[in-house]
Amino acid sequence: MKLTAEPPMDESSEVVKARRLGLGFWLPTGWMILIVGVALLAPVLPLKDPTDYFIRPGERPPYPPSADHWFGTDQDARDMFSRIISGARVSLAVGFMSVAMSFIVGGAIGMVAGLVRGWFDRLASFLFLVLLSFPGLVLVILIITLIDRSVLTISVTLAIAGIAPVGRLARAATMSFAEREFVIAARTLGARNSRILFRELLPNVVIPMGALVLLGVAAAIVAEGGLAFLGLSLEKGETWGKLIRNGAGSRVLRDSPWVAFGPITVMFLTLASINYIGDYLRDFFNVRETGLGR
Amino acid sequence: MAGRGTVQLRGGEDVILRVENLVQEFPVGRHRVVHAVSDVSFDLLKGETLGIVGESGCGKSTTARALVQLPPPTSGRVVLDPDSGNEVDLTGLSGNDLRDVRPRLQMIFQDPISSLNPRRRVRDIVSEGLEIWSDGGIGTEGQERVDEVLHAVGIDPAAAASHRPHQFSGGQCQRISIARALTVDPEILICDEPVSALDVSVQAKILNLLEDMKARYDLSLIFISHDLSVVRNVTDRVVVMYLGKICEVGDADRLYEAPAHPYTRALLASAPEPARSVGVADAVLGDDIPSPTEPPSGCRFRTRCPLAIEKCATEEPQMQQLDGDHFVACHLPRV
Amino acid sequence: MTGRQAPLLSVRDLKVVFPTPIGMVHAVDGVSFDLEAGQSMGIVGESGSGKTVTAKTLMNLLPSYALVDGSVTFDGRDLRALSAERKSEKHLWGVEISMVFQDPMTSLNPVKKVGEQIAESLRYHLGETRTAARRQAGDLLEQVGIPEPGRRLDEYPHQLSGGLRQRVVIAAALACEPRILIADEPTTSLDVTVQKHILDLLDDLRAERGMSMILVTHDLGVVKGRTDEVMVMYAGRTMEEAPTEEIFSRQSHPYTEALMETIPKINSAGHTRLMPIPGQPPVTTSPPIGCPFADRCRYTTDRCVAQGPLLEALGDDHQVACHTPVGTPAAETALAANAARGHTATGLEIHHSGVPVGAVADGPAEQV
Numbered sequence: 001m002k003l004t005a006e007p008p009m010d011e012s013s014e015v016v017k018a019r020r021l022g023l024g025f026w027l028p029t030g031w032m033i034l035i036v037g038v039a040l041l042a043p044v045l046p047l048k049d050p051t052d053y054f055i056r057p058g059e060r061p062p063y064p065p066s067a068d069h070w071f072g073t074d075q076d077a078r079d080m081f082s083r084i085i086s087g088a089r090v091s092l093a094v095g096f097m098s099v100a101m102s103f104i105v106g107g108a109i110g111m112v113a114g115l116v117r118g119w120f121d122r123l124a125s126f127l128f129l130v131l132l133s134f135p136g137l138v139l140v141i142l143i144i145t146l147i148d149r150s151v152l153t154i155s156v157t158l159a160i161a162g163i164a165p166v167g168r169l170a171r172a173a174t175m176s177f178a179e180r181e182f183v184i185a186a187r188t189l190g191a192r193n194s195r196i197l198f199r200e201l202l203p204n205v206v207i208p209m210g211a212l213v214l215l216g217v218a219a220a221i222v223a224e225g226g227l228a229f230l231g232l233s234l235e236k237g238e239t240w241g242k243l244i245r246n247g248a249g250s251r252v253l254r255d256s257p258w259v260a261f262g263p264i265t266v267m268f269l270t271l272a273s274i275n276y277i278g279d280y281l282r283d284f285f286n287v288r289e290t291g292l293g294r
Numbered sequence: 295m296a297g298r299g300t301v302q303l304r305g306g307e308d309v310i311l312r313v314e315n316l317v318q319e320f321p322v323g324r325h326r327v328v329h330a331v332s333d334v335s336f337d338l339l340k341g342e343t344l345g346i347v348g349e350s351g352c353g354k355s356t357t358a359r360a361l362v363q364l365p366p367p368t369s370g371r372v373v374l375d376p377d378s379g380n381e382v383d384l385t386g387l388s389g390n391d392l393r394d395v396r397p398r399l400q401m402i403f404q405d406p407i408s409s410l411n412p413r414r415r416v417r418d419i420v421s422e423g424l425e426i427w428s429d430g431g432i433g434t435e436g437q438e439r440v441d442e443v444l445h446a447v448g449i450d451p452a453a454a455a456s457h458r459p460h461q462f463s464g465g466q467c468q469r470i471s472i473a474r475a476l477t478v479d480p481e482i483l484i485c486d487e488p489v490s491a492l493d494v495s496v497q498a499k500i501l502n503l504l505e506d507m508k509a510r511y512d513l514s515l516i517f518i519s520h521d522l523s524v525v526r527n528v529t530d531r532v533v534v535m536y537l538g539k540i541c542e543v544g545d546a547d548r549l550y551e552a553p554a555h556p557y558t559r560a561l562l563a564s565a566p567e568p569a570r571s572v573g574v575a576d577a578v579l580g581d582d583i584p585s586p587t588e589p590p591s592g593c594r595f596r597t598r599c600p601l602a603i604e605k606c607a608t609e610e611p612q613m614q615q616l617d618g619d620h621f622v623a624c625h626l627p628r629v
Numbered sequence: 630m631t632g633r634q635a636p637l638l639s640v641r642d643l644k645v646v647f648p649t650p651i652g653m654v655h656a657v658d659g660v661s662f663d664l665e666a667g668q669s670m671g672i673v674g675e676s677g678s679g680k681t682v683t684a685k686t687l688m689n690l691l692p693s694y695a696l697v698d699g700s701v702t703f704d705g706r707d708l709r710a711l712s713a714e715r716k717s718e719k720h721l722w723g724v725e726i727s728m729v730f731q732d733p734m735t736s737l738n739p740v741k742k743v744g745e746q747i748a749e750s751l752r753y754h755l756g757e758t759r760t761a762a763r764r765q766a767g768d769l770l771e772q773v774g775i776p777e778p779g780r781r782l783d784e785y786p787h788q789l790s791g792g793l794r795q796r797v798v799i800a801a802a803l804a805c806e807p808r809i810l811i812a813d814e815p816t817t818s819l820d821v822t823v824q825k826h827i828l829d830l831l832d833d834l835r836a837e838r839g840m841s842m843i844l845v846t847h848d849l850g851v852v853k854g855r856t857d858e859v860m861v862m863y864a865g866r867t868m869e870e871a872p873t874e875e876i877f878s879r880q881s882h883p884y885t886e887a888l889m890e891t892i893p894k895i896n897s898a899g900h901t902r903l904m905p906i907p908g909q910p911p912v913t914t915s916p917p918i919g920c921p922f923a924d925r926c927r928y929t930t931d932r933c934v935a936q937g938p939l940l941e942a943l944g945d946d947h948q949v950a951c952h953t954p955v956g957t958p959a960a961e962t963a964l965a966a967n968a969a970r971g972h973t974a975t976g977l978e979i980h981h982s983g984v985p986v987g988a989v990a991d992g993p994a995e996q997v
Contacts (some may be wrong), residue, residue, distance in 0.1 A: 181403040182411045182419075183472070188362050189423040189478055191394040199422075203413035350791075463909070493675040498891040498903035505900065520821065527893035527901060544935035547898050562895070564825040566850020569895045579822050584789050588852065 025280045028273030035270055039088040048079040050086040050238060062256040071262040074246060080262045086280070087238040087263060090151060092270075094224050094239070097155040099216040102162030103209065109163070110170025111205060115178055116196055124167065131164035140223075141232060149235045154227065158220045169212060173205045207285045214278035218271045240267045300335045302543040302621040310514050311361075311374055311399075311482055312336040318353070318360050328586050330356040331367070332538040337376075338482065343508065343515040345529030345546065347522060347561065351586060353538040354518045358486045361516070362399050363392060374398060374481075397423065400475035404487035406467035406489030410459035416470055417454040420444060423478035439477060446510060447473045447503060455470035465496035469503065476511055483508075484516045489524060501528055522565050526550055531619070534558045537586060537594040540613070544620035554616055554627040558593050593625070602628050635705065637841055638687070639811060643699035645682050645691065645865075652914035653936035656682040658865035659699070661940070664809065669835055669842040671852030671873065674862035677910055683862070684813050684845045688728045704808070724754045727807035729831075731814040733794035743770075744782030747801045754805050769800040774830055792823035796830070799855040799994040803834065810835065828855060849888060853877060858946075862887050864921035865912050867940055871947040881943055881954040883926045907977060907985045920951070927985050928953045928963045929973040 038045065048054070054069070054077045055061065061077035063069060071080035113124035143157045177183065178201065186200050221240070227233045228241025230250075240263045247253065247260030303312065312426055318331040331353040338344045346354045360367040374382040374395065382395055403409045410419055421440050424432040432440075444451045447469040449462075459467055475483060485504065489497040505528065509514055519525050525532060525546075527565060532549045534542040534557065542555040551571050553559045562569035563577035580598035584590050590597050598608040607627050613623045641990050645657040657679040662685070664670055674680040685691050687701060689712045701708040703726065711721065730736045738746055747760035747769055748765040757765070763782065770778035773796040786794055795815065812831060816824035832855050835842045844856055852859050852873060860870040861882060869882040877990060880886050890904040908925040911917050919934040920926070940950045967973045968983045977985055 041334075181405060181409040184359075184362075184364055185401065185403070185409060185474060186422060187364055188396055188399065188401050189474070190393045190426050191422070192393070195426065199414075200411055204411070349822060494673060494888065495891050495906040498893070498905040501893065502903055502905060505902075521893075522821070523893040523895040526895050526897070526899060527903065529899065550895070560822050564821045565895050566824075566848055566853065567895055577822070577825055579826075581794075 002093055024276065028276040031269055031273045032277065035088060035266070036092060038085055039092055042089060042129065045085075047082040047085060049197050050078060050082040052079070053077045054079060062235065062252070062259050064256065065258055072258040073257070074243075074259050075252065075256075079262075080243075080259065083238050083243060083261050084240070084266050087240045087243050088266070090234060090237055091221050091240040091267070093151055094155050094158065095217040095220040097151075098158035098162060098220045099213055101159035102166050103213060105159070106163035106166030107170045107205075107209060110167035110172075111174045111197060111201060113167075114171040114174030115193060115201065121171075124171070128164040128167050129288075131160070137163045140227065141230070142228075144232055149232065149254065151234065151237075154234065155220075158223050161223070162216055162220070166209070166212065166216070171204060172208060173208050174201055175275075177201050177204045208282075209284035210285070211278045214274045214281075218274045218278075221267065221271060299623065301613050301615055302540075303335055303337050304339070304619075305377055308339045310340045310374065311335065311516075312371075312373045312376040313357075313361065314371040314373070316357065316360055316372070317368045317413065318356050319368045320361065322587065326439055326587050329538050329589050330586060331360065332589070334370075334535070334538070334540055336533050336543060338514050340514055341508075341512070342531060343517055343529045345525040345532040346516065346518045346535060347520065347525050347532060348535035349520055349561075351537065351583075352535040353586075354535050355486050357603065358401065358484050358518055361484060362396070362401055363387075372393065378484060396480035397427070398480055399482045399484065400478065400480035401486065402471045402475055402488050403483045404470070404490050406464045406471065406491060407459065408615050409471045410438070410467055412459055414458065415455065416449070416457055416459060416462070417444075417451065419459070420470060420473045420477060427478070443473045443476045444474070447471060461489070463496075464492055465499060468492065468500050472503065472507060476507065479511070481512075481514060482516065483513045484518070486518045487520070489516075490519065490521065497524070504528065522550075522561055522569070523567070534561070537589055539583065539594050540618075540623060541587065541595065541615075542622045542624075544616075544622075545618070548618065548620045552620070552629075554620070554622040554629060555595075555624050556599050556601050556626070556628070593623075636893050637666045637668075637704055638664040639702040640683075640687075641700045641702075643683065643686060643701065644697070644841070645679070645686055646696040646698075647692075648694060648696070649914075654913045655865050655916045656688070656695075656913065660862070660865070660867050661699075662860055662867070662870060664841050664843065665841045666808070666841055667835075668858065669844065669856040671844045671846065671856040671859040672862060673846055673849055673852060673859055675847055675910070677864070678862040679865035680845050680847075680862050681813055682865075684728070684811050684843065685732075687809075687843070688726060688811055689722050690728075708842045718755060720754050723726055723750060724805040725807055726809045726811065727802040727803050727805065727904075729798055729810065729812040731817050733798045734786065734790065736798050736893075737794060739786055742783050742785060743789070743797050744746060747797070747804055750801060750804050765804070766800070769804055772796070772834070773797075773800045773803070774826075775800075775810045786894075790823075792827065793817050795823075795827055799827075799831065799834070803838075807840060808837065809841045809843065811843045811845070814847065815844070816851065817847075824851075837923075848874075849892070860886070864916065865913065866921060867950060868922070869947075869951075870940070871949075875947055879947075879956065881947065881949040881956060882951050882988070883953070883955055883960075884922045887925070888957050904984070924977065926975075927967060927973060927977065927979055927983060928955075928960050929967070929975050929977065930963045931974045934974050942947045 002062065054073060061073050063073045063077065064077050065072040068082065069079050071084060073079055109124050113121040140157045140161060144153055147153050183196060183200050186196050201277050224233060224239055225241030225244060228239055233239050233242050243263035244260055252259055300314065314335050316331055316334045320328045322328055336344065346356045346357065350382065353462060361372055370385065372384040374384065384392065384395065387395065389520060417440065420443065421432055421436065423438040424439060428436060441451045444454055449466065449469055459470065462470065489500050492500060501524065504515065505597060507513065517528055529546050532544065532546050534539055534555065536557050542549060542558045549558065550569055553562055553571060559572045559576040560579045563574065565571040578600055582597050584597050592608050592610050593606040596602040599606065611623045611625050613621050614629060615621050616627065641661050643657055643660045647654040647656055660683055672680045680856060686697065691697065695730060697709065744763055744766045747766035750855050751757045751762040751765055752759065767778045770781055775781050775796050776794060789797065808992045815831065819827060828851060831842065844852060846852060856873050858870065859873050859876045861868045861884065865882050867993055868884045869880065876885060887906045891906055893903060906925050911921050917923065919937050923929045923933045926946050930953060938950045938952045941946045943949050943954055953963045968981050972978050979985055
């Protein structure tokens with residue numbers, strides 16, 4: 001009996017994969033590994049205390065970058081380098097936590113709505129519509145003025161703002177896959193909804209959602225910055241938004257730009273890296289999906 | 295076209311599936327309804343291959359989906375083993391009761407790519423049916439069953455274990471779909487245009503495979519296609535559908551050798567290689583294809599029928615027997 | 630082909646290569662043919678045979694990264710040189726050579742009225758006035774058999790059935806009175822009862838206007854009784870070219886023969902065992918040195934593997950690229966030798982009856 005020895009497309013798709021992930025992917029990935037690593041390890045790294053005042057007698061801060069203070073100091077003579085890293089801990093935490101929450105909640109609602117349809121779908125769609133129509137900023141301000149301004153509440157608040165767009169994407173992606181024949185085949189075999197959701201739909205829906213995860217992290221980091229400008233970010237501790245705001249006064253900008261440009265540069269590089277990686281991954285997975293045999 | 299009536303139904307213990315007065319309607323917008331399938335009845339004998347032919351929009355695929363209750367039909371009955379004393383009416387079941395009988399009817403589809411989950415390995419796809427019906431793992435017995443079925447359809451189990459669907463050709467994907475359906479030991483295999491997306495040189499392999507699998511696993515087949523030559527090759531009995539109704543039903547030999555309905559004749563005459571039983575003139579049809587939201591009164595085929603008379607607009611033809619296993623729903627059948 | 634005067638269209642040793650991440654794809658690998666004025670030709674092949682790429686080359690529709698070699702001469706003009714210049718010959722493609730595509734829905738603009746879409750090319754290419762173009766669009770719709778053409782002019786594509794849409798596409802392609810009409814699978818997306826009407830219409834229009842036509846299709850049945858000549862393509866090469874009746878009555882290439890045998894016949898008895906073509910087409914990134922069909926052919930000899938057969942005349946107007954054309958003593962000798970040793974030169978197993986193993990009744994399914 002002659003059987004299929006080797007599927008025809010095997011080798012070629014590996015070649016595609018190898019060519020796809022070039023420098024344009026690894027450079028931003030390297031930056032992300034660096035920034036996340038440093039943020040995680042900050043407590044054990046030999047860094048200066050971000051809250052310490054390094055006042056040099058006879059000199060008025062802010063001090064420009066030097067061997068002692070790589071990114072200079074702020075107006076209170078605190079070390080910008082360690083403050084940026086301390087800010088990274090909060091900004092990245094807010095970014096990833098809020099996205100994780102909005103994807104779990106929005107993704108679950110959207111996927112179930114897209115699969116079961118009916119009244120649940122109508123309710124979910126209505127909820128998404130209300131969330132999208134409600135001015136996000138007002139919602140955020142309302143919540144954080146009513147409760148408190150901790151990392152958790154800010155993350156939850158931003159997560160709520162993210163539920164609707166994530167949920168709608170999850171619903172649309174689920175619906176497009178739920179009509180495919182492989183889902184019908186699973187049903188004729190006797191699969192329950194839960195099995196179809198986790199085995200058939202989730203692995204497919206995760207792909208278009210994956211690129212959005214990274215975009216969401218970037219958006220949350222920016223949103224936190226916006227809150228900082230309104231003076232509504234964390235009450236205690238540093239974030240990139242608060243650092244930038246601190247350096248953004250017109251006199252400070254003119255006389256000592258390093259106070260703002262340090263955090264701006266780091267934030268820009270991080271956001272650009274996240275968006276680049278997102279794009280690369282999306283293209284990469286598109287190839288995997290459409291690179292079909294004859 | 296008519297087709298009202300159920301005279302074409304056969305009785306007896308050999309009947310494995312009976313479809314009675316099947317209706318499938320879908321709402322579109324306000325107050326508008328697509329009459330996709332309107333009062334269709336047929337049955338399937340054990341070991342038989344029943345062909346359903348018709349052009350796009352005739353309701354043949356909708357009928358196939360209604361048989362497996364995805365979605366359930368608007369009305370009508372789909373009965374397994376109708377005359378055996380322990381009949382199962384699928385349309386009356388829901389939840390776990392429906393799930394329990396699902397493996398008895400399996401389906402394969404036109405699009406070999408869309409039929410397989412692109413993110414799962416082929417072996418997992420083929421094992422899925424067994425996994426659903428087992429607690430935990432499928433065990434050695436299950437693995438052996440998967441190997442056996444993969445061998446039967448001509449896919450190397452080793453390649454299936456490590457590769458995903460996009461690494462196989464269209465014909466191979468169709469083999470994988472067939473294997474997936476066979477693992478749960480179905481009685482009826484519904485094939486919805488299984489070779490339409492394949493190159494002609496691959497078509498023959500899949501058609502031969504279906505014949506082999508039918509013999510090997512004691513299957514009864516429902517074979518849906520727009521291609522009359524393919525249907526001629528694989529079926530024993532043929533149902534011709536037009537705009538949600540049955541025009542003509544009968545033994546394949548009789549139907550191809552003496553087509554009675556003007557639509558059947560037109561189909562046979564329009565094929566790239568026309569059937570011997572019809573002439574060039576039979577292919578002449580109006581181009582005015584009615585919408586399934588507003589099907590014509592009386593006989594639904596009358597707007598394109600070269601023979602239509604006044605009666606066709608006012609009175610829907612009843613299904614009538616011609617001779618032996620040959621039925622037609624037409625006021626002016628060609629006998 | 631008379632060959633006395635220069636043909637309207639002449640293609641010589643056309644090669645099209647697409648650089649892709651998986652390597653160089655040789656889509657068309659040395660195709661030559663002539664098309665006389667008023668003649669119709671069918672190009673038949675399965676997916677990957679290069680038939681559509683050939684048509685697109687004639688229509689100047691290849692993507693810019695495609696590497697093209699060989700010559701295409703239309704009415705004494707070198708089309709490849711013209712396509713390189715681009716601007717100067719904007720009134721050639723769409724005017725003198727025009728094309729009908731497979732899917733009428735994608736070749737029509739969904740937000741433009743049917744009449745405007747036809748009139749557009751008349752105004753652009755021929756400089757007609759708005760009213761004259763509209764009048765002529767109406768005439769064209771009538772010629773392609775659309776009832777109530779006046780009313781249809783103001784309808785949008787989605788208001789028409791698939792068959793009517795394809796008629797509109799044909800009307801638009803005919804607007805500027807092309808000398809060659811290329812129809813690429815013009816009826817594949819249509820129902821059988823409509824398919825026949827469209828094919829008959831194309832043939833009638835061709836005869837009426839003295840136009841040449843190239844009908845590209847995967848379906849041998851479509852060209853039967855319709856075209857003057859048929860060219861059978863496989864793996865980017867021409868396997869056989871002959872007058873249409875001869876392709877059906879006396880096919881000479883083993884591939885053409887296998888293709889005919891593999892198709893289910895409407896007039897044969899039910900449950901007739903079909904004869905599949907064993908194996909798979911060659912990988913387009915590395916075309917074989919020998920005959921591309923050698924791996925799947927029951928006549929294959931050592932020579933077929935070592936040396937690719939060239940297209941050679943087998944009789945009047947009949948050309949075949951095969952060392953052992955079906956029906957010749959060479960084929961009988963090769964088949965007898967293969968049947969005797971149980972396999973071909975490429976190792977394809979052969980029954981003593983001369984039928985490839987796997988095509989016979991009780992054999993297990995072999996790979997697709």
